[in-house]
Amino acid sequence: MAAPNSQLDTQLSTAPKYGTLIPNRIFVGGISGDTTESELCRVFSAYGNVKSTKIIVDRAGVSKGYGFVTFETEQEAQRLQSDGECVVLRDRKLNIAPAIKKQSVCTTNGAIYYAATPPTPMSNMPIDQFAAVYPPGKINLFFH
DSSP states (O other): OOOOHOOOHHHHSSSOSSEEEEEEEEEEOOOOOOOOHHHHHHHHHHHHHEEEEEEEEOTTSSSEEEEEEEEEEEEHHHHHHHHHGGGEEEEOOOOOEEEEEEEEEEEETTTEEEEOOOOOOOOOHHHHHHHHHHHHTTTGGGOO
């Protein structure tokens, strides 16, 4: 097998098999916990017109250490990906990669589903037992 021809080939070969590449957006990893979105905007403005920045936080509002930067054009995002080896913020070398919206893959009875969340498995309860557990008229209570 031949070696990858470019950094983009390497990034694409290591990208998840399931997902959608988000145009104009890049993934930024290695962000310090006290970095702000305005700091990201300032740093990445050197590569093009930054449309938006987003730092991902947990339920308590604490940074997870990664985020996304969206540029006006795909060319600006690609320029950053090719020059991204040297981006440093708060003495940290940032990890730059294509932004990919991940999808779950779930196999049930030989079928494959691509969804944001896996489907809930159905019970294999025989229909005559179903009627005994959920008698007619009682099911409506769940929908009120």
